[in-house]
Amino acid sequence: MNQNDILNITYPSMDVAREEVKHMLSERQTDYSLPRSLYNDPLLFRIDVEEIFQKEWLFVGMTSEIPQKGDYSTVEIAQDPVLIVRDADGHVNAFHNTCRHRGSRICTEHRGKVANLVCPYHQWTYDTKGNLLFAGTEMGDEFDMQKHKLSPIHCKTADGFIFICLAETPPESDFDEFLTSLEAYMEPYDIDNTKLAVESNMYEKANWKLVLENNRECYHCSGSHPELLNTLLEWDDTTDPRATPEFLAYCERMANEWDDEQIPHAHKNFGKRNRLVRMPLKEGTSVMTIDGARGSQKMLGRIKNDKLGSLRILHLPNSWNHMQSDHFIVFRVLPISAQESMVTTKWFVHKDAVEGVDYDTDTLRRVWDATNDQDRKLGEENQRGINSLRYQPGPYSKTFEYGVIDFVNWYADTLQQHLSR
Template identity: 40%
Template sequence: MTAILPAPESAVVPPRSRAAELVARRVPGFSLETPFYTDPDIYDLDVELIFGRHWIFVAAEAEIPEEGDYVTVEIGNESVIVVRDDDMNVNAFRNVCRHRGARLLDGRCGAVGNIVCPYHQWTYGTDGALRFAENQGAGFDKTRFGLRPVHVRAIAGLIFLCLADEAPTDIDEFAAAVEPYLAPYDLRGAKVAHQTSIIEDGNWKLTMENNRECHHCEANHPELLGAYFPFHRFEESRVPARQKPVFERYQAANEALSAAREAIGFPSAHIRELDSRVTGFMVDHMPLQGKGASYGDDGAQLSTRLMGSIVDPVFGDFHIHTQPNGWFHMLGDCAVVFSVLPVSPNKTLVRSTWLVHPDAVEGVDYDLDKLIFVWEQTNAEDCSLVERTQNGVADPGYVPGPYGVVEDDVEAFVAWYIKRLGAELAKGA
């Protein structure tokens, strides 16, 4: 029997070169090739070059309302502390002690007076400054050993991080664009009503692709469609005949929503820069079905306390998409914000956070089960869809297929990803 010898080392294509080849041959308008969804090397590059060098959404400011409140964020093998300091500023630091590298804080969230390393009790302020380090030599300079900072921006109540040494500067343009839309909801002053974290058995890009279209909603999200019109990015000519009556209701509700915006001077421009900038984003405002107020039964209002300065409970769904990992739904009576983080090539964390007016009282102003019901159901249904798609793209029978005309935001996400991965690979070429 002839022995099968391993391929010579020169025949092994380095991961970056292989990724560059895949990027170069991607066909616009089609889904990605299998390795983008399954290959551990591509996954590692995603963590390093996409999540490591771009602004990512990680938390709502309402999660850290007081001095010393913190959350931790896990991105690949990196851990970050996001903490509010004594001056109420939002700071972010590597979750690593400057002494001998021990992990500082465990768990998702908590509150501290100072950040104390459990190993040798090096002690840091919430501003990152080293305050105590025992048994150091006479020449020891505490100012040289503060916690390593991470770029952080709190934008109208939403917290974004960038792990890179130099963060993309167009975050300022993003902030300037979205703050006028978000200000009336006062997310910064809201409170957390509920939060869930689930693991989807699929690649993070499949989670994002699934989110970027509602083409699948009619067949898969009956609870959501009790309030949500499935016409995001639909033109009238694209609407199937069976949906014409619903589309007519949508048009009438959209006219009423326009009047409600004008009444309070709420911005009306639709912004879609999903694949044309480094920090890609989109803002849109859509009416809801039925009563048109929120995600209750037939669009019913879910909390008697309206958000911020919103005065009309029938104020539709204002939503934002951010590349690579966030989406946000603002209603008159609550907000729901979503953060996606990669866990492995075929596992993704989806964190959902429900925000309400700071004075809203559970059991009095809102029923928690009703508040979260629609998005909890939708998350569970999407979890199944993502797993089903992961199983399919890993099958040898899979070949990339074409996106439909109503899936242009999926194409925009994939185009952004390919463009940004290619650009970051080129930097290291």
């Protein structure tokens, strides 16, 4: 049996495991890393899936990946296949990608275009709103087509971002407030007029929480990310306790330039889960390429100033993003098993930009391909060390790792809330 099989088994000890997790989280030392089993135990991974990834809002992709009616994309959330499709009215819908006949996946490709959704097994056919159109005369005269629609998934979009929630009832939170602000901050980019230039999918042998922890600090950057630090300033934002007077003065000067062009930039937090903040890159650089020069000759939306730095968008539990003047990068993390994750990175450019003329994909992705691989190695070694019988939770630096503290506290608080209901 492999670790993925755990998701398909009902354990008589699940109630005991849930109580044990609640106890661990209530007794854990704050500002310290988590107990070992929360990083590597298959049964507790199942609890993560059920209580976090099946109940919280997740980032899955961008609307410009499915720009036309009938365009679709697919994704798996810990073995749950999901279908995202633009319907005949232009709306983005999400469904469980399982036929209401005998459960086969309906769309088997990563992306595609359809007039209708046809199951390849027995040709049951659905429209892009999920209605069953054809099941064959073999089902008999009393068969009710209306009772066999595709199973819908809660889906929300905000100026290009697509979020889904697998729960029957999404959790109450400040999520809608975040989406409203996200729309305002994304306005300059005109996402409807962008396109996917290239993407990568990186398999990482580490628990999904270790992937997020690594992302939430730059304590490791100087020793691990030479390509990234050609352009990235290590300070997370103007509230960073390490921020120097020179850095704060630089931020203020750039903020005045952004104000002149009506580019949103103020730091906004929505609890510990969501954050919006625009930060400048190193002086003399424009975007996160190896030399800091523009990666595409066509600017996005109404943007004219290529020194916009990076609009950093955080969405827990599974996404961080960098919006820049000429292209933007989105990152998505999905759990596979207790010690395996998938990190997807996508680069977007103006829809009229021509590959080989206006942009080169190798240039766009060079920095983050290197950075992702460096982070993969760090995460995998972190996982191997945590698997040691001698591992015990260690202290985070409140100066360098406050972002990690925020993430782990969000995770612990959210999991406890769900387990207590």
